[in-house]
Amino acid sequence: MASPAPAAAPAAPVFIDYHLDNTLGAYCVVLTAVLYGVTTVQMYMYFQDWKTDPRAMRLVMALLWILDTFHQIMVTHGLYVYAVTDYGNPQTLLIAVWSVLGITTLSGIIELIVRSIFCFRLWKLVNNNVFLVLPMFLLSLLEFAGGITFTAKGSKIHGEFAHFNSFSWVVYVSLASGVIADILIATLQSYMLWRRRTGIKRTDSIVRLLMLYSVNTGLLTSLCAIACFATFATMNDNFVYIAFYHLLPKLLLNSLLATLNARQHLRNVEDQVSLPMQASRARSARQPFASPTTSSNDKVNPLEAGPDVTLRAATDWQALAIRVETHQDTKFDPEM
Incomplete structure (x- = not known):
């Protein structure tokens, strides 16, 4: 009688060489959480100090905080899926989960609302001249449309990062539109403020401070968008560009809140009279x-x-x- 065949030896585990430094390590959920905390504090200060603002403006600011809260939830969800739910399965890093795809549309909504507020304030500054403000608003709409297009095309390919190159033009057009819009808003606002110099020392100091706020608002978001543009063009096989993209709407919203809350400080910039x-x-x-x-x-x-x-x-x-x-x-x- 033939002896039974020996049991097959267990297959050796297959190790896949992958790195998490530029994927999960670059997901940037910590920085977005910090900026969300700053947004919440600034939003609290706004509702405490500016109860005299129009009701519509206060409702829009409350909506922006709700949208930013959902933005932070979606950023955290993406990291949780990759690091906890699919722990030990590096193949999941090749697929964008629904929160990573949907966050482009949510970011576009937040940025469109914030830039619309900047355009409205600029419209009042240029004496209701629509033609001066219209290009900035159209560029904001173009960036918003790019976010929706990216979500739709990413869903058709089931979120495979390897095929994002097929519609990379959407990312380039969207980011470039946002950068140009921010630069135009900051430039035109600074120019109009510069023309309103009166020659009075106290008034001119306030004008210069307003110009500084305008430049900082456009500079910070533009640098972040340019960094996202460059990293997507050179390193689209990792998550570095996603980190910069997640920071964009939060930086823009914090810039708006900073300018709104700074109004009280600007009103107090005056010589003390004894x-x-x-x-x-x-x-x-x-x-x-x-x-x-x-x-x-x-x-x-x-x-x-x-x-x-x-x-x-x-x-x-x-x-x-x-x-x-x-x-x-x-x-x-x-x-x-």
Whole structure:
């Protein structure tokens, strides 16, 4: 009788050489969480300090915070799926989960709303000139359309990162539109503020501060978008460009909140005026004071009055009437 065949030896485990430094390590959920915390604090300050803002503006800001909250949830969900749900399966890093694809549309919505607010403020600054503001708004719409297109095309290929190159033009057009829109908004706003210089030192200092806020708003988001553009063009086989893309809407929203909350600081930028006050015990012969305990019609003879009335007349009115005159310097720009 033939002896049974020996059991087959277990197959040796297959090790796949992959690196997590530029994939999960570059997913950037920590930085987005930090910026979300900054957004929440700034949003709280806004609703506490600016209750006089129009109701529509406050509702839009509340909507932006809700959208940013969903944005942070989707960023966290993507990392959780890759690092926890599919732990030990590196093949999942080749597929974009639904939150990674859908976040492009959500980011486009947030950026469109924020840039629309900037365009509205700029529209008021240029005396309701639609043609000056329209290019920035159209570029914002183009970036929003790019986010929707990227989500739709990514869903058709089932989120395979390897095929993202087939519609890379969508990413380039979308990011370039956002960069150009931010630069145009910052440039035009700075130019209009510069033209409104009055020659008065205090007013010009406020204008320069507003220009600084405008430049910082466009510079920070533009640099982040350019970094996302460059990393997608050179390293689209990892998650580095995704990290920059996740930061874009949060940086833009924080820039808007910073400019809104800075209004109180700008209102306080003024020279302190001190009025020296000195009490006087002497009465003026031309402008006699009336005692608070006696009317002007009551004629009191200090010789006939008792010591209490004489003491009260000498001590109750020890302050002079002060007339504060304010002067406002005005200078008009003949070009405006």
